[in-house]
Amino acid sequence: MKARHRRHFLLDPEVGHLNHGSYGATPLPVLKEQWRWQREMETRTVEFHVRRQEPLLREARAPIAKYLGAELDDTAFVVNTTTAMNWVAHALPLGPGDEVLLNDHEYGAVFRVWRVFAAERGFSLRSAPIPLGADPLTCLEAHRNERTRAVVVSQITSATAQLLPVQQIGAWARGRGLWSIVDGAHAPGHVAVDLARLGVDFWMGNLHKWLWAPKGAAILWVARACQELMKPLIVSWGVEPTTALGEPDWVAWVQMQATRDPSAFLAAPAGLEYQRRYHEPLVERYCFQRMHWLTQRMEQLGAQPLPWSKLKMRAFELPFSAEPTRLHQTLFEKFRVELPVYRWEGILLTRFSLQHYVDDQELERALQGVSDARVGAGSL
């Protein structure tokens, strides 16, 4: 199959971008919208920052909130998921004697956030192993104890590309009096998200991964009942606004952070528009069919596909041993593909992200790279 709409992207035609999952890829129509906002900002700088920015941000958030099934006042723009996780860790009143439950699929930076807050505030962390194919709820329950106060789970895990049952985990947490925190970094534009019905306490997700927004656009959603827990992490004008913003306090704290470029937020609705216009009808045909084909080819090379729930990402266990950074570099230098290689729980994995802009030749080059690495594994 040929790539579609490749002309919408600034991606280097020499390099196969098979790692959409890490940073996304912003289409030109969305970048143009971002540049238009930057131009507006530079044309009438003071007016833009002083009078227009706050109402514009509220306007830009509205279609995104609707798409995510959320009330506008329960959402705030943040630059990325990691930042949102910091706000949540800062908000929760945790201290000595308390424990936060994560699991071995959680993202490295998220672990770091919790480790730093835990060390500072004196609470502890526990990571529940969730073996591939095991029931996540059973694994979490096995590691819950009387000190557990909160659970942190990814909606779609990063290294293993697993779709976790966050709605059930939310209900489980609620039934045990735990706060549920969902890292939805990969969810918007990738799986259906209905925040009002999800039944969790905190959720955050990137718009710049699968919803085509410019880099630096994400949403933090906080359940009504938990909004009173929020407190400023960055202290700026939003803490005591001098003009009426029309935003709830917690949103003003999170969003109004001194002088910064809000163009990625303002262009986020263009990402949503792009998704609706070009991508949604193509998902089945281009991404899922290709994933089946790719899986067969990887299996022929001896790679073991990890469980898959119709995502545009799938991880594979590589059938040889190699130093991940070196193999990643070889795939880039010799085969001109950007394909992540890493270890998870001691297993050597690679993860393919498929989008409509991916070309079969790029996939063939990646497969050749994996094949060559298998043959020459000893030297890698």
Ligand SMILES: Cc1ncc(COP(=O)(O)O)c(C=O)c1O
């Ligand atoms: C599951 C998960 N959580 C959080 C993040 C962090 O995203 P960001 O770097 O945009 O904060 C990522 C990034 O890939 C991720 O995969």
